[in-house]
Amino acid sequence: MATIHTALPQDTPGHHGEYVVGQILSKFSNPALELWFDVNYIAGVTDLDLIILDNQVGYYLVEIKSMKIDAIQEFTSSTFVLKPDMSKQHPVVQLRTGSIRLRDYLKRSNMMKEKENIPFIQSTVLWSEITREEWVRRFSGQSSSNFEEMCIFKDDLESYNKFISALQRLWEKPILGVRVPIHARSDHGMTDSFRSLLKPDKHKLLISRPMMDEIRKPTAESKGISEKYTPGRSHRVSIQGAPGTGKTTILREVGLANLAAGGSVLYVCFNKVLAADQKREFQILRKQVDNYGFIDVFDVWELFKVLGHTGGINKEREVIKNVEEFLDSDEGRNQLKYDVILVDESQDLSATVFEVLEKIARPEASWFISYGKGQELHNMGIDGEVSNDWLRNFNDSAKVELRRRSFRNSTKAFLIAQSFWEKFPDMEQAKDWLSEKFKQQTPEDLQFELDLAVPQTKNDLRLEIVPRGTLYKEAVRNLLLHTLEDARQAQRGGDLLVGVMKATPSEKSDDINEILSSYSVVKDVLSDISKEFDIPFHDLVPYEKRRDVPEVGSIRLVNLQNIRGLSASHVLIFDICELEKWVLRVKGSPKPPISNLGYIALSRSKSSTIVVFQNQSDSKIEPFLLATTSHITELVLKS
Secondary structure (H helix, E strand, C coil): CCEECCCCCCCCCCCHHHHHHHHHHHCCCCCCEEEEEEECCCCCCCCEEEEEEECCCEEEEEEEECCCHHHEEEECCCCEEECCCEECCCHHHHHHHHHHHHHHHHHHCHHHCCHHHCCCEEEEEEECCCCHHHHHHHHCCCCCCCHHHHCEEHHHHCCHHHHHHHHHHCCCCCCCCCCCCHHHCCCCCCHHHHHHHCCHHHHCCCCCHHHHHHHHCCHHHHHHHHCCCCCCCCCEEEEEECCCCCHHHHHHHHHHHHHHCCCEEEEEECCHHHHHHHHHHHHHHCCCCCCCCEEEEEEHHHHHHHCCCCCHHHHHHHHHHHHHHHHHCCCHHHCCCEEEEEECCHHHCCHHHHHHHHHHEEEEEEEEEEECCCCCCCCCCHHHCCCCHHHHHHHHHCEEEEECCECCCCHHHHHHHHHHHHHCCCHHHHHHHHHHHHHCCCCHHHCCECCCCCCCCCCCEEEEECCCHHHHHHHHHHHHHHHHHHHHHHCCCCCEEEEECCCCHHHCCCCCCCCCCCHHHHHHHHHHHHHHHCCCEEECCCHHHCCCCCCCCCEEEEEHHHCCCCCEEEEEECCCCHHHHHHHCCCCCCCCCHHHHHHHHCCCEEEEEEEEECCCCCCCHHHHHHHHHHHHHHHHHHC
C-alpha cells in the first residue's frame, strides 16, 4: 500500500472526484509512493491538492480537476471556463502560485537553508474524470493543443506502473516550462526534512477558548466597517487611527470577506514579524468553503524578491526596473493580478512600494490602506506629514475611516501611550493633558475604549523596577512566571509578547551611549520556561528568524524596533530606556523620534502591559512614565 501522510479526501458534495483519486492512489502496492492530500494547513502556503514523492520519479505538486469533459466550456493556454460561463482560475496559475509559496516555506526552514537541500518539485494537472483520448478529441487543433502532454488523466490511474510512466513523461514536457534536472528524476534533497516540514501535526492549531476569544474580540466591530465594502466592487479606503483602534483587524476582515467570495488578495506591510503574524491569523480565521480565494501575505522586501528584485535594500533604486523586467519575462507574464490590495502601516512605506503594487493589481482592484500618524519609523515626513506623494494623494481622495476608539487597550494603557506621544519628555504638560481628558464626558462613538468610558480604568499597565547585578536574572524569571500565572487567571488569551532592545552589529560602539540589552538574559529565561512548562517559544529577534510564523498561544520575543503592528494578550517591555540611546546614534540608518518608538511599544497589549526598569538615573523615559502613571491613578481615585 502507498504511504499516506495526511487524511484521505472525504466523499463530500463537490469533492467526490478527489475522494475517488485518494481511494485509487492509496491502494497502489508500492509503499515508496508517498502522498500528501489537501495540504491546506501551512500558514502562508496556498491550498495544495496533492503532493507526491516517489523514489523512481521524484517530487510532484498536483492540481486535481474532477469534472467531465462536457463540463468544460472553454480551455486555452490562458482561459478556463466551465458551463455556463463560469470563469475559473487557470490550473497553470494555481500550480505556479502554489509551487512558489511551497518553495518559499521550505527555504525559510533551518533544515533547508542550503539550496541543494531543497527538492526540485515538478508540477502537473490531474484530470481525474477525463481520459487522454477525450481531451485530445475535444481540444485538438485549438490553442490548448498538446496541453495533454503536460497532464495526467483518468486512464493513467489504472495501475501503479501506468501512473509512474505518466509522471515520467512529464520530465520532457514540464507544465511550468522549467526543465527537470537529471538529479530530480528520483528521490533527492533532504527527504526526511521535507517529510517533517509537511507533517500535519507540526501545523496543528491547538487554540484555547480564551485565546480564540482574544483573536476574535474586535471582529464584530471590525465587520461593521468591512461589510460596508462589498466584495467584487472597486473601493479605495484609507483606515486611520491610533494604535489599538482596529486598523489591522479591519484589513483582516476585508481580506477574509473577499477570500470567501473567491477573490485574490494581497496583504503587504513593512515589518517581517507582523507579516508572519498575519499569515497565522488568516490561517486560523479563514473559512473552508468551495470556491475560496487565496491570499498572499508579504513584507515589502519579500514581495520585491518574489517579483524579481534580488539586490535587497542595497540596490533599492533598482526595484522598479527589476520588477518591470520580471513582469516582461516568460515567468513574470503569468504573475497573478490581485483583486484586493491590503496595505498595513502605510506610513512607513516609500512611493516605490505603491508603484510596484500598481503593477500587480487589477485595474479595477480595491485598495484598503491603513495609516497611523505618529507611528512612523521609516520614510518620515516633516512635522508628521505623509512622506510620499502617492500616499498623500490616496489619503486625500479615498474614503476615510477614522478610528477613535481603542479596541485593544484599556483607557489607562491607551492614555499613557497617547500622553507619551503627545507630551514626552515634559511631565507637567503630560499631567495637564491627562487631567483634561478625565474632565471629558465624550459621546460613545468618541470614547477611547470600546467597553470603558473615561475616566474608568483598570490596573493593567504596571511599572516594575528590578535589581541589577547577580539578582537580575532571577528577578526576570520571577517576573515572567508571575506574568504567565496572571495570564492564565485572567482568562484573556494566554499569548505573551516580550520586547527587548538589541543593537544591530553595525551600531555597536564603545562610546558613552553603549546600549545595555536584556536580550541574552531574557532569551535564556524564556527558553528554560518554555521547556519546563511545554509552552512554544519563538525568538524573533535574529534577522533570519523574523519571517517565522509563530504558533498560537506562544511566547514571542521581539526587538523593540520591530514590535510595531504586533499585539498580544500580555506584553512585557524591557530596555525601553535604551531606545533613548539608540535614537542618538549617528551610525546606522536614520532613527525615528523617541516619542514614536515609545508610543508604539506601550500600546501592544490586549489585557496587560508591564514595563521593566533597572533604576536608570540617566533616563528621561523612566521618570516620565512613573510620574504619568501615578498621576492617572490619582485622577481615578479622585473621580
